[in-house]
Amino acid sequence: xxxxYKLIYLSCFTVLFWSCEDDIELTRLSSDSGISAVINTxxxxxxxxxxxxxxxTNPSITISWEEASYQTQVVISYTVEFASTGTNFAExxxxxxxxxxxxxxxxxxxxxxxxxxxxxxxxxxxxxxRIKSDIGSQNELPIYSEPITVLVTPFxxxxxxxxxxxxxxxxWDPPTAPLLAALEFGNTEYEGYVWLDxxxxxxxxxxxxxxxxxxxxxxxxxxxxxxxLEDGESDIIAAPAGHYFIQADTDALIYSETLYNWGLIxxxxxxxxxxxxxxxxxxxxxxxxxxLNLTAEEIKFRANDAWDWAYGDNDADGSLESVAGSTNIxxxxxxxxxxxxxxxxxxxxxxxxTLN
Numbered sequence: 020x021x022x023x024y025k026l027i028y029l030s031c032f033t034v035l036f037w038s039c040e041d042d043i044e045l046t047r048l049s050s051d052s053g054i055s056a057v058i059n060t061x062x063x064x065x066x067x068x069x070x071x072x073x074x075x076t077n078p079s080i081t082i083s084w085e086e087a088s089y090q091t092q093v094v095i096s097y098t099v100e101f102a103s104t105g106t107n108f109a110e111x112x113x114x115x116x117x118x119x120x121x122x123x124x125x126x127x128x129x130x131x132x133x134x135x136x137x138x139x140x141x142x143x144x145x146x147x148x149r150i151k152s153d154i155g156s157q158n159e160l161p162i163y164s165e166p167i168t169v170l171v172t173p174f175x176x177x178x179x180x181x182x183x184x185x186x187x188x189x190x191w192d193p194p195t196a197p198l199l200a201a202l203e204f205g206n207t208e209y210e211g212y213v214w215l216d217x218x219x220x221x222x223x224x225x226x227x228x229x230x231x232x233x234x235x236x237x238x239x240x241x242x243x244x245x246x247x248l249e250d251g252e253s254d255i256i257a258a259p260a261g262h263y264f265i266q267a268d269t270d271a272l273i274y275s276e277t278l279y280n281w282g283l284i285x286x287x288x289x290x291x292x293x294x295x296x297x298x299x300x301x302x303x304x305x306x307x308x309x310x311l312n313l314t315a316e317e318i319k320f321r322a323n324d325a326w327d328w329a330y331g332d333n334d335a336d337g338s339l340e341s342v343a344g345s346t347n348i349x350x351x352x353x354x355x356x357x358x359x360x361x362x363x364x365x366x367x368x369x370x371x372x373t374l375n
Contacts, residue, residue: 053089056097056120056150056164058082063167066143067129071174075127082114083121087152087162094118096153098161103136104145104168112136133173137227140175141204178202178366181209181269182230185219185254193222193230199265200365207270211365214302215263215276218254221247223269237269247272262300262307262362264328279328281307281360285318287350295324298360305363310375313356317347320360320370330360330368339368348372 060083061067067080087095099122100111112135115122124132138144149166153159184196199209199221209221222236238252247267257263257276267274282295289296289312298307320339322328331345332338340346348370350356355375362368 053087053095053152053154053162055162056087056152057085058148058150058164058167059084061148061167061169064170066170068143068172069126069130069174071176073126075130076125078123079126079129081121081123082148082150084150084164086120087150089154093154093156096155098151098153100149100151101132101136102147102149102166103138104147106147108147108149108166129171130173133171134175138171138173139226140173143170143172145169146171175204179204179206179209180224180365181267182222182224183211183213183215183219183265184222184230185215186217187213187215187219187257187260193232193234196222196230197363198365199267200367202366207268209267209269209365210265212262212264212279212362214261214300214305215257216260218256220252220254221267221269221274237267237272237274240272245273245275247274277328279322282321282324283309283311283318283358284321285347286316287313287318295321298358305361307360307362308357310355310357312354313350313358313372314353315350317349318358319345319347330370332370337369337371339370341368 060081069079082099089095096116096118097120098116099114100108101114102108102111112132114124114132133144133146134140146169147166148169150164151161153161178200180198180200182193182196182198184191184193188196197211197213199211201207201209220236220238222230223234224230225234235249237247237249239255240246240248241253243256247269255274255276259278261278262280263276264279265274265276281298283298284292284295286292296309296311298309300307320330328341329345330339330341332348333340333346335349350372352374357373357375359371361370
C-alpha cells in the first residue's frame with residue numbers, strides 16, 4: 020500500500036512539475052507579446068497625384084509610425100506593405116524592410132510600387148498601407164498596424180501600344196505580335212514598322228495590358244480605302260510582302276501602310292549623294308544591314324530611293340529623327356563599316372556604325 024501511495028505521490032509531483040514548466044514557458048512567450056505600430060503619416064484619404072513631368076528622384080511620400088513595443092528589449096524589424104483596397108493584403112507589395120520608424124519614397128519608387136499592384140496609369144486608385152512588426156523570433160507571430168487608405172494616381176513612361184497579329188506570324192498570336200506605339204498616353208495615333216505578308220488586324224490591350232483575342236480589335240471596313248471598323252471588319256491585306264511603315268488612328272478609324280526599302284546615302288558613301296547603297300532586311304534580327312567602305316564624312320538613311328522619307332540623327336546619340344530637317348550622321352573615321360538600321364521598336368528608331 021505504501022508503494023501505491025509513493026507512486027501516486029510521484030505521479031502528482033511529475034504532473035505538477037510539468038505544469039509549472041508549462042506556466043514558465045507561457046510566461047516567457049507572453050512576455051514577448053507586443054503592441055503594434057501606429058501609422059502617423061500619411062492620413063486616411065490623403066491624395067497623391069504623381070507627376071510625370073517632375074524630377075523622378077524628388078520625395079513623393081513619407082510614411083511614419085509610432086514604433087511597436089514589446090515587453091522585452093528587442094530589435095524590431097518593420098515591413099511596409101502596400102495593397103489594392105479590398106484585397107485584404109492577399110498579395111502585398113513590399114515597399115521596404117527597415118528598423119527605422121519611417122520611410123520616404125521618391126516619385127519613381129512610389130510610382131513603381133503602385134504600378135506593381137496593377138494600378139492603371141493616370142487614373143486614381145485606392146491604396147491600403149500597413150506596417151508589419153517582427154522581432155525575428157520563431158515563437159512570435161508578426162503583428163500588424165491598422166491599415167490606412169490613400170488615393171494615388173500613378174503614371175507610366177511607356178507609350179501606349181496596339182498589336183498587329185496576322186499571317187506574317189505564321190499563326191495569328193496577339194501576345195507575340197509586333198507592336199505599334201502612340202505618341203503619348205491618351206493619344207490614339209499609332210505607328211511602327213512591321214514585316215507583313217498577308218492578312219492582319221490591330222488588337223488593343225485589356226485592362227492588364229495583355230494582348231489577346233476577345234480584346235477590342237480593328238480591321239478594314241471592307242472598302243480597303245484606309246478605313247477601320249471595330250465590328251464586322253475584314254482582314255487588312257498587305258500586298259506585296261515586305262517591311263511596312265504602319266499608321267493607325269483608332270479614334271478617327273483610319274490607317275495607312277507604306278512599303279519601304281532602305282538604303283544608305285551621303286558624301287561618305289561610294290556614290291556620294293547621287294544614289295543609295297541598298298540595305299538588306301533580316302527578318303530574324305528585324306534590322307536592315309549593309310557592310311561597305313565609308314569615308315569620314317556624312318550619311319543618312321533614305322527609303323525607296325527618294326527624299327520623301329529619310330532619317331538623320333540630331334543629337335549624334337544613335338537615336339534617329341525623321342524626314343525634313345534631321346541632321347546628317349557623321350562617320351568618325353574612314354574604313355569598312357557594318358551599318359545597322361533598327362526600326363523594330365516603334366517610335367524608338369536607332370542605328371549603329373561598327374568599324375570592321
